[in-house]
Amino acid sequence: MNPAPSPSASAFSEFSKKYSPLVDALMENFFMEKINGADHPFIRDMYAALSEYSMRDGKRIRPLLLLASYEGYKKGIRRRAEIMKLACAVELMHSFLLIQDDIIDRSPLRRGGKSLHVVLDEMFYGKTHNKRIGSDLGIVLADVLFANAMQLISSAGIGSREKDEFIRIFSRTYEMTAWGQILDITHSREKRPDLSGDWPLVISELKTAHYTIYYPLVMGYVLSGGRDDREIAAIREFSLPLGIAFQMRDDILGTFGSEKQLGKSNDSDLSEGKMTLLIKYTLDFLEGDERKKFLSLFTSKSKTKSDISGMRSMIRNSGALRMVRARHLEQVESSVSLLRRLRLSGGMKLAVEGMIEGISAINA
C-alpha cells in the first residue's frame, strides 16, 4: 500500500482532476468547431493534426496556475466560463511554443508522440522535393494556434479593462519567453562558450519562472479584479525561485533522467552543447586538463555516445550535479515559504504547494 498523500498533494490532485478536463474539453470543442467548419479539406486535415498534438497528455500547468490564482484571489462569484477560455488560450500558446521549439531543436519526439513537424513530414512523404516541408508547415501551423488563442481571447466576455490588461500580460509572456528562447539558441552549440554572465539563470528566469509561473498567476490575479502592485511583486518573488527550481529539475532530468520519463533522449542537452547550470558549475569546479578536456568535448561540433557518457561522468564527479541538486532544494524551500506570504486563499495555497511538491521531486 502506498502511504497516504499529503494534504497539499491531495488538494492539488483534486484541483487538477476538476479543472484539467475542463480545459481539455474546451480545447477539444474549439478544435471540433474548426474541423467541422473548415472551408477546404486540407484545412480540416491541418486542424486534425493540431488537435491531436494539442490534446496529448500534458500537465496543463499554466492554465491550472491561472485558474488556481483566479479562484484563490477572486471575491464573490465571477464568470468562470469566460476565464476558462483565457486559460485555454494560454495552453494554446504553450502548444505553439512547443511546436516551434521542436523545429528549432530538431527534436523528433514530444509528449509521448512525434513532434508536429515530423507528423507533417510523414504526411507529405514522397510527394515533394522539399525536404523540410514538415518544418515549413509547422512554423505556419504554430502561428495558427496563436491566432486561435487570440480568437479565444476576443470571445471571452470580461470587462474591457481586464481584457486589455490580460492581452498586455499575454503578449508580455510571449515576449519574455522569446528572449529566453533566443538566449537558449545563442548559448547552444557555441564554439567558445560565453562564461561572462549568469546566462543559465537568466534563461531560467525568462523561459521558466516568468513563462510557467509568474505570468499565469498574475493573469489569474488580474482577472479576479486584483490591482495591487505589491501583491504582483509578491507573486514575482515567489515565482522566481520556483521557476529556477523547475529549470534545474529539467536540466538534471535532461541529462540524468530516463528516456521514458523525459519522452525524448537524455543525450540531447549535451549533444546540443546547451549551456545549462550543470555545465556552468562543471566548468567552475573542474581545473587544469580536466576542465580543458570537458570544454573541448562540450564545444565539439559532433559528439559520440562515449563523449556524451564521458561528459556525464565529469559533471557528476566534478560535484556539479550535487550542487545543482542542493540549490534545487533551496529554491523549492524558498518558494514554499514565499507562497505563504501571498494573499491567495488557504485552499488554493495548499493546491499550489501540492503542485510544487509534485513537480519538484527529482527521480534521477
Next chain:
Amino acid sequence: MNPAPSPSASAFSEFSKKYSPLVDALMENFFMEKINGADHPFIRDMYAALSEYSMRDGKRIRPLLLLASYEGYKKGIRRRAEIMKLACAVELMHSFLLIQDDIIDRSPLRRGGKSLHVVLDEMFYGKTHNKRIGSDLGIVLADVLFANAMQLISSAGIGSREKDEFIRIFSRTYEMTAWGQILDITHSREKRPDLSGDWPLVISELKTAHYTIYYPLVMGYVLSGGRDDREIAAIREFSLPLGIAFQMRDDILGTFGSEKQLGKSNDSDLSEGKMTLLIKYTLDFLEGDERKKFLSLFTSKSKTKSDISGMRSMIRNSGALRMVRARHLEQVESSVSLLRRLRLSGGMKLAVEGMIEGISAINA
C-alpha cells in the same frame, strides 16, 4: 515633362504622403522605446535588427487601406491616434509574415536588403556550430513582432466592442493568410502537381485578397463603428477581384519582371516549382510532347538557368502570359466598378482607386 497625374493618382499620393510617415513614426517610436527599455544588451540588439527590418521602405498598403477605410466610413470626429496604433499593429503583422516567408522560401533578399534570417546568420557568423542559427532566431524574432502587435492592440483606447471585433478580424486575417501560405508550401516543389483544383486562385484569395485588401478595409469599417453585414459583403466582393489582380501581377513580375523591380531574383518562382496561374494556364494550353516537356522541367528537383529560360519561353509562347495579362485587366476593371458601390466617402474612393491604378500597372 511627365503628363499630369490623374485625379485618383493624386488623391492616393496625397493620402499616402500624409499617413505613411505617421505609421512609420509610430513604428519607429515603438521600437525606440523597446530599444531604450531593453533589460539586456542582446535584447537591444535584437530590437535594433527588427526595427531596421520593419522600417525599410515598403508600400505600407495594409495600414493605408485600414486608415482610408476608417476615414472614408467614419461619421464625425473619432480617435484617430488610437486607430493609428491598430494600423501599426497590422504593419507589424506584415513584417512578421515576411520574415517567416523568407525563412520558408530560403529567400536571401527583401525590400532592397538582406532577409532577416540572413542578417542574423551574419551576426553570429563564426560563433556557432549551428548552421541554421539565423532561421532559428528569425522564427522567434518574428513572433516577437506578433507579441508587439498585441501590445499595440491592448494599448489602443477604443470601445470594448470595437476592440473585440478588431482582435477577431486581426486573428482571422492571420489565420486565412496561414492557410494560403500552407497551400503555397504544399503546391511548391511537388513531384506530381495537383491539377484537380483551382489552387492558384484559392491561394490568391487567401493570401492576397483577404490579407491585403478585404481584412484591412473591414478593420477600418468596423473601427469607424460600421456594423452592416451588407456593406461588409460589398467590401468582400470588391476585394476578391482586386486581390486576384494583385496576385496575377506578382506572378507575372515574379517570372518576367526585372530583378531590380522585384528586389529579388525573377527565377525563384520557377525554380521553386510554384503552382501559379501562369503555370496552370501553360499546362492547360500546351499539348502532347510540349506539355510533357514543360511538366518534366517544372517538376524536376533542380533546374539549370537554361531550363528556367526555356520554361519562360514556353509560358510566353503557349499564350499563358497573354491570358494572365488579359484576366488581370478584367479583374482590375471589375474591382474599380465594384469600388463605386461602396458607401465609402468620395475622397477615399478616389484615393483607393489611385492605389489600384498605381499597383495594378505591370511593366514587364
